[in-house]
Amino acid sequence: xxxxxxxxxxxxxxxxxxxxxxxxxxxxxxxxxxxxxxxxxxxxxxxxxxxxxxxxxxxxxxxxxxxxxxxxxxxxxxxxxxxxxxxxxxxxxxxxxxxxxxxxxxxxxxxxxxxxxxxxxxxxxxxxxxxxxx
Numbered sequence: 195x196x197x198x199x200x201x202x203x204x205x206x207x208x209x210x211x212x213x214x215x216x217x218x219x220x221x222x223x224x225x226x227x228x229x230x231x232x233x234x235x236x237x238x239x240x241x242x243x244x245x246x247x248x249x250x251x252x253x254x255x256x257x258x259x260x261x262x263x264x265x266x267x268x269x270x271x272x273x274x275x276x277x278x279x280x281x282x283x284x285x286x287x288x289x290x291x292x293x294x295x296x297x298x299x300x301x302x303x304x305x306x307x308x309x310x311x312x313x314x315x316x317x318x319x320x321x322x323x324x325x326x327x328x
Contacts, residue, residue: 197222198230198293199265200303201238203321208239208257209247218302218321219261229265232292236267271295280311300324 199222206215223229236258243254270288277294278287286307293301298316301308308318319327 195226195299196228196230196297197324198232198268198289198296198298198301198316199235200289200301200305200308201235201242202304203302204231204235204239204261205242206304206321208243208254209250213321214325215304215321218324221325222302223261223264229261230268230293230296230298231261231265232289233267233269234288234292236262266296268292268296277313280313281307283307 199219203215203219206213207219210216219229221227239258240254244251247254270292273291273295274287275291275294278290281287281290283305286305290301290308290313293316301316301318302321302324303309303318304320309320311318
């Protein structure tokens with residue numbers, strides 16, 4: 195099962211190793227799951243972490259290095275998908291199109307734009323929902 199990890203899940207996982215997002219991240223990168231990350235999320239992660247958590251950047255870089263060894267980095271496709279219209283934030287639409295193009299089964303996020311949409315594939319889940327998934 196292919197799991198796309200949204201930026202907000204990864205930020206929380208990196209910042210808080212005992213958090214539900216961190217537990218969900220660890221589950222998503224272990225078989226039978228395959229963790230995915232959109233290439234645009236890598237720079238967004240660094241940008242947000244540098245702005246919010248300057249004093250912890252070395253720990254974050256270790257997290258990113260480890261993460262990149264266990265996830266598949268997927269590109270943002272050039273084509274658009276009709277499902278993108280469901281997402282209010284235009285910047286988040288690239289995440290959805292990458293998930294669709296990569297064949298993600300689940301998009302793991304805390305973003306209300308995704309969670310409140312009527313998108314059915316990929317399945318949109320919170321970290322807590324994913325952790326409870328058998």
